[in-house]
Every structure is written in C-alpha cells, then in structure tokens.
Amino acid sequence: MIELDAIDGQLLRALTRDAGQSAGALGRRLGLSQPATWRRIKRLEEAGVIHGRQLRLDAEKLGFGVTVFLGVKLALRGRVSLEDFERAVSAIPEVQTVEHVLGLYDYRLRVVARDVSDFERVLRRRVMTLPGVGDVEANVLLSEENLLGPLLV
Amino acid sequence: MIELDAIDGQLLRALTRDAGQSAGALGRRLGLSQPATWRRIKRLEEAGVIHGRQLRLDAEKLGFGVTVFLGVKLALRGRVSLEDFERAVSAIPEVQTVEHVLGLYDYRLRVVARDVSDFERVLRRRVMTLPGVGDVEANVLLSEENLLGPLLV
DNA sequence: CTTGAAAAGAACTGCCT
DNA sequence: AGGCAGTTCTTTTCAAG
Numbered sequence: 467m468i469e470l471d472a473i474d475g476q477l478l479r480a481l482t483r484d485a486g487q488s489a490g491a492l493g494r495r496l497g498l499s500q501p502a503t504w505r506r507i508k509r510l511e512e513a514g515v516i517h518g519r520q521l522r523l524d525a526e527k528l529g530f531g532v533t534v535f536l537g538v539k540l541a542l543r544g545r546v547s548l549e550d551f552e553r554a555v556s557a558i559p560e561v562q563t564v565e566h567v568l569g570l571y572d573y574r575l576r577v578v579a580r581d582v583s584d585f586e587r588v589l590r591r592r593v594m595t596l597p598g599v600g601d602v603e604a605n606v607l608l609s610e611e612n613l614l615g616p617l618l619v
Numbered sequence: 620m621i622e623l624d625a626i627d628g629q630l631l632r633a634l635t636r637d638a639g640q641s642a643g644a645l646g647r648r649l650g651l652s653q654p655a656t657w658r659r660i661k662r663l664e665e666a667g668v669i670h671g672r673q674l675r676l677d678a679e680k681l682g683f684g685v686t687v688f689l690g691v692k693l694a695l696r697g698r699v700s701l702e703d704f705e706r707a708v709s710a711i712p713e714v715q716t717v718e719h720v721l722g723l724y725d726y727r728l729r730v731v732a733r734d735v736s737d738f739e740r741v742l743r744r745r746v747m748t749l750p751g752v753g754d755v756e757a758n759v760l761l762s763e764e765n766l767l768g769p770l771l772v
Numbered sequence: 773c774t775t776g777a778a779a780a781g782a783a784c785t786g787c788c789t
Numbered sequence: 790a791g792g793c794a795g796t797t798c799t800t801t802t803c804a805a806g
Binding site for chain 2: 784
C-alpha cells in the first residue's frame with residue numbers, strides 16, 4: 467500500500483470531480499508548481515491508485531431511457547459453473563455491469579434498455595435463459611447520485 | 620436526440636475503453652485526421668452524450684478492502700421525506716453511490732469500508748440511524764466487470 | 773520541494789475542398 | 790462533412806537551486 471499525504475488527497479478529490487483538468491491549473495489552486503503536480507499524479511498512476519480515466523456517457527441521450535438493476539440467484543448450483551454464467555451474461559449487449567456478490571443474490575446486473583417493452587424482451591429472451599439462472603429480482607433506476615466516497619477524506 | 624453515425628459509435632467505443640487517448644491517435648486508427656476526430660468528440664460533448672471524464676480509483680490500494688451493496692426499504696413512508704433521507708445518506712463519507720429505485724427496495728447504496736468490522740461500524744452507526752430507514756439487505760462485492768454496454772453496438 | 777527552460781505533442785482555429 | 794496548415798496550450802523532460 468502507498469503512503470498518501472494531504473496534498474495527494476486534495477489532488478484525487480479534484481481529479482475525481484473533473485479528470486480532464488490540466489496539471490498546471492490544478493497545481494496553482496493547491497499552491498504547487500506544474501512539474502510537482504504532474505509528478506504526484508504520475509506517481510499515483512504508477513502505484514495503481516489511479517486505474518485510468520473513464521468516459522461518462524448519457525444513456526438517455528443515446529436512446530436508452532430505462533436502467534434496471536437485476537439481482538440474480540442461481541439455481542442448479544454445482545451443476546452450472548459460475549464461469550459459464552459469467553461468460554453468457556457478458557455476451558448480452560444490454561448488460562453494462564456484472565457484479566459477483568455474496569448475500570441474498572449471487573450476481574447483480576446493471577441493464578439498460580430503450581424502454582419498458584424493450585426491457586421485457588431483454589429479460590425474457592436474454593436474462594431468463596441464462597445457464598443456471600434461478601430467482602431474479604428487479605429494481606428500476608429513478609435517479610442516481612455519485613459521491614466522492616471516503617477515498618478522499 | 621442526436622444523430623450518430625457508425626464513426627461516432629467507433630469513437631465512443633474506443634473512448635470508453637480509454638478516455639485518455641488523444642484525438643490524433645484515435646483518428647489515425649479510424650482513418651480520420653486529427654481535427655476531424657476532435658470536432659466529432661467536441662460535438663458529442665456539446666450534445667451531452669459525453670457527460671465528462673471520471674477518474675477510476677482502486678479502492679483496495681487506498682485501504683478500502685470491502686465494498687457492500689445495500690438495499691434499503693424505508694419505513695415510515697410519508698412521515699419522512701425522501702429528501703431528508705437523501706440528504707442524510709449523502710453525508711455519510713463511506714457511501715459512494717445513492718440510487719433511488721423502484722421495486723423491492725427504495726434505495727440502493729454502494730458503500731466501502733476498510734474491513735468487515737469497519738463496515739459493521741458504518742452499518743450500525745451510520746446507515747441504521749438514517750431517518751425513516753426500514754429493512755436493509757446487504758450484498759458483499761466479490762468481483763466486478765464493466766462492459767461497454769449497448770450504447771456502442 | 774522549487775523555478776526556468778526547452779522540446780514534443782495535443783488541442784484548437786481558419787480556410788479551402 | 791473532411792483535410793491542411795498554422796497557432797496556442799499542455800505535457801514531459803531536463804538542469805540547477
């Protein structure tokens with residue numbers, strides 16, 4: 467594990483808000499020179515703390531108005547491997563995230579669809595036919611807020 | 620809604636894999652010049668399709684080894700407003716995401732903690748004391764895979 | 773850690789097809 | 790729409806305090 471001081475925390479906080487700002491502008495606000503700021507960011511990347519930069523897309527603007535979280539419990543455990551399930555679920559284009567979890571469900575899926583009837587198609591023809599699938603529970607996303615998290619306190 | 624052609628789709632797909640690559644390098648692979656590629660990206664940003672770029676942090680390297688998804692059902696509905704709940708939950712530093720959903724639960728929370736006993740502290744002292752909280756269900760994250768989603772097919 | 777400088781590269785602009 | 794050429798800004802590396 468890497469040692470982070472207060473300035474690293476401030477850098478991560480600022481970059482989490484906007485990953486596209488320049489090292490120079492960032493450093494000026496924190497009272498650091500541009501090369502010093504740049505070296506700190508580089509160090510965080512090399513340590514693996516910063517894993518990369520991800521594009522944030524607006525699903526609605528792309529015509530996907532419905533986002534649903536599915537909790538999936540596997541039946542037939544032992545007869546169907548987790549790898550089979552994961553491979554099949556990863557091949558569904560509407561699935562954005564696959565989370566293997568421990569608890570009431572075995573997997574949590576984030577699924578998008580154009581509308582409710584499109585979601586029904588995905589659910590019936592894609593999800594319910596996955597190998598070993600048992601109970602499925604659905605929650606429709608109304609709104610979502612991403613916070614900084616404690617990584618940065 | 621904005622019209623996207625095949626090239627826009629390829630751009631979004633490439634940028635979703637790595638949001639940090641330059642317009643020049645991207646264009647060369649698609650047979651476009653640097654300004655043409657840049658103008659397309661700019662257009663997607665201005666249309667709101669690209670909402671921004673987010674830093675991807677490695678929670679484990681920052682000392683947060685446990686990620687838990689909580690499904691929260693509110694009791695006392697009507698007596699406590701959703702706004703009160705949302706304001707209180709957003710103030711918990713360990714909460715990374717708040718999703719307002721429709722279904723078996725009212726809210727889904729993504730929570731990180733240093734370890735299991737740290738998570739117990741968050742659950743007992745922070746989550747269970749939220750205004751109006753009723754049933755709480757937990758799923759511990761084992762592994763996670765982010766796919767491109769259908770935005771890009 | 774800082775400043776200053778220099779080279780490389782990426783972002784942005786205007787003009788032309 | 791796309792390409793070309795040029796300008797501006799940022800990144801990246803270096804030397805020296």
